[in-house]
Amino acid sequence: MMWKRFIVSALCLASAIMTFACGYVEVIGGEWTYMFKTYDSGVQNWWEPDEWWKSNIDFWYDYTGGKVERPEIEKALYECSVDDIDNGQNGFFSYLHKERDKEALRYWTINKTFSERMGDSWYYPKTSEKKEMDEWVADLEKMCDKSSSQLKERYTYLYMRILFYLKQYDVCKKVWEDYSVSWSDKEMKKKCHLYYAGALFYTDETIKAAEIYTDYEDWESLHYFKKDVEFMRQLYAANPSSKAFMFFVQNYLNNYQDKKATVDCKDFVAFCEKVLSEKKTDNPALWQSALAHVSFLNGDVTKAIEQIEKAPEMQGLDLAKENARMLRLLYNSTMTNAADYADKLNRDLPWLLKKVYELDHLWANNGHGNEHSLDMLGRVILRNAFPHYVDAGNSNMAAVLLNAFDEVHCYDKERRESMRKNPNETGNLEYYTWYFRYLDTTSVDNVKKFLAFVKSGGKTQLEKSLVSRGFVGESMMNELIATKYMRVHEFDSAIVYLEKVAPTFWKKQNITEYLKRNPFMEDWITANNEKGSIYTKYNPAKLYSSVPTKLQFCRIMRDLKQNQAKAADNEERAIMKYAYAVGLAQSSDWCWALTQYAKGSFVNYDGLYGTVTNLEDLQHYDNGWNYRSSKSYILQYRYQKVYSHLDEAENLTQNSELLARCQYMRAGIELDGSYAGRYYRNLVGKYASTKFVGNEKHHCDRLSDHR
């Protein structure tokens, strides 16, 4: 159940974080991600690649001997309609007319007409148009026969396109098979070859078709195949080492992952075993890892580990071997009771971190989700290793795992590199990370231990590797430790750590504007001239506004506490206590930047590790606004401490102006409406004649409503 909670909170959190998670790719590593992946679909895009667009223009530019400018050719190729061929408005087509290039004009007429019809989603060829297409086919056949190799490729391509559309698959195949000239344009050859594969597919030569699609890594087309064990058997009989198995085995296992509770895969397992025993394949790594993965999906992790052990070192395609290595890491990461758990992680985790770090991009080629190795890394760390170390009380390993993970999955690589060179550079990239979220919500002692741990570089191989892969800014840690002390009102300790923070660091957080909010000016008072007007000799509001920083705030709070003993009388002491209470209340509310890292958020340390919870969530999930039963120590501290200081101030003073302010403050910060009502009633009754109430009531409706 604990895991369920983790997943759901991770999901909620991730969705919330997404709105401001600059720099990092969202990774959750849930079991809905496929664990067996040997290819990345989507290599073949539906749009034409830029290079092809450009090379096509270049081709026709050369064809005209440079007599027509490229922009005019681009217009002719990609913007003009069939009507523009003869209307004399495009330079390229005019050139073809001028040169009396009937063949090229015919080619373009057919090409444009066909393309325009195909572009209309409602189009269905009429019988007359089918006849017209037959004429095109006849013309193109002749044009292909007599053309030079230069235009022959384009004619062939158009010819095959139309034949394919007309379902003349046998002719389409023959055109490819009889093609006699060597290809000069690779893209053109690929396009024709894929039409050939399509024609093979529709004439039941699926094995041959699968091999061609695989050669071009056109995995999308392979989705149209019958993807069962029987087809794999046929493919195996034709070519035991077919690269197409990379697709079919993956597809089968991912499908099994989705449906394992309802289907069995005995037939597939038997087939894998047969393939491995016959030793005909050049890619046993794939089959061995497939067997292991079935065991893993079936819940037999021990068997899966035995089976996967040697797979990465077996003969096979790089993709298959890499996948086997990721699986080995994944399986081992689930065996949290193993005595050599860290060693097992150390075997493959540093490799996977490096691999992800070096990826050109972190998203999958098909645009759906993340690159596979990133998902696997997320699954290993977020779902298995990190929670294990949290449960085991090893907060250093928990934090360093997240730290290394965050370091490698930052997509803003340039920024990351730049910030590593200057850790205090402006920008708050690190505040949107998993490791920061963990440290922000774990105990202050854990953060202090972690900083020492990182400085030591770690002891074990795994620790050393993770520390060196990650990055921790010392100022950032000191600032975090101080902030944690501020949350629990230990300002002396906070000052020690704040004084260690490099002066250049403060720019980094980019919270200067928020820090200008004065925590000693009562935000709940509406009349501006009443704010801070109770302070006499010692005016914390003035002091703070001169240097609005966390350190300044802590020093004022420290002094307020220390100077209470030195105060001339109880009245002055009472005002100091009131000011202290105001500072405490404000520092976790209007002046939230003093104690928190996200606007309106409270830290809710809850069992496994904390989550950042905003006020609205707290109200909803945490038994309403009842701070007395709230799990949030910040809420508890805020109210218990603030109220205790107000109690003391009220006991010490005879000054009805201060008493009124104390009541007004209670009303202003109280979250429970039924309590607030009592304070307001006091104000409009007992303290009605004070100057403060007299002034404030002109600005605050609530004081009028309670009369």
Add this chain to the structure above:
Amino acid sequence: MNKKWIISLIIAVIGLLAINGCNKDKKPVDDGNAIYYWKTVFRMNDYERDFLKKHDIKKMYLKFFDVDKSWDGEQAVPLGTTIFIDSIPSNLEIVPTVFISSEAIADYPQFIDKLLTRVIDMAEVNNIKFGEMQIDCDWTESHADEYFSFLKELKKKLEPKGIALSTTVRLFQLGYETPAADYGVLMCYNTGDIRNWETNNSILDTKDVEPYLGKLGKCKLPLSVAFPCFAWNVTYSVGYDNEDEKYMRGIDYDKYDFTDTEKFKKLSENKYKINVDEDDYWTPNYVRHEEVSIEEILDAKNMILKNLSSPVQFVMYHLDSVNLSKLSDDDVEKIYR
């Protein structure tokens, strides 16, 4: 005289009872039987060809394409156009059928002409002569007016061409104004709320048919009646906070081995709890296997015929050897008879 009058009265009463009380005598108006073909590739195997002959099937409602909103939601476009691999058997009347989603129907002024042209072109190219076309639409109350307007306009366009128009009628669509079609095909399937786990059988449950029977007699549109011959598994997941809440996950046409008690715990005749790991959020938690027995089909048929004076024809949904082979020839004849 008095005696003669009494005898005449008795004969008349018997006659009336014979007409109204005995469903078996209610023959459909059209000769021959009918069937739907609802796949995207028109290719028939030997079983299916034999089925057409054996059961005197003279009419086939053949889905030509669907009309739905494009991926960007901007326009209605044809999707799932049927590819003709086999030729159409001779002596079989084809009724080109087009499914229009309720989301797309509001755009009909933009596509009505294109739709008609496309149907005519498809029929011509594939050597299909047709005298009728059918529109299938899952319209609900919010789109009822648009659908009726669409049918009126389409009928106007078809009449000069001598093409009749029929429309499918779902049970819940009874009781609205009479659509401008020559007749309707009452879908005696998809009667239940598929999303609701409590539903016993969303394909056909006579309890779900019953509430609509009263409206049948009032329906001015001549009706054929279509009966189901298909099966599927409907899967559900439980709510995160409340295991009693079940949300439909999808329809699965795969065969499940329900005899595997490690994987499936039988809850009732056709409902199973799937053995799912606690932290497995991917696999559905429950499955309801749905198929309709011949007895249920015949019960539904009897109920409908008691309330429908003269069905135009009986239709089966749909031509698929995997499902049809579960019925005996005699069963099929009972449906069509």
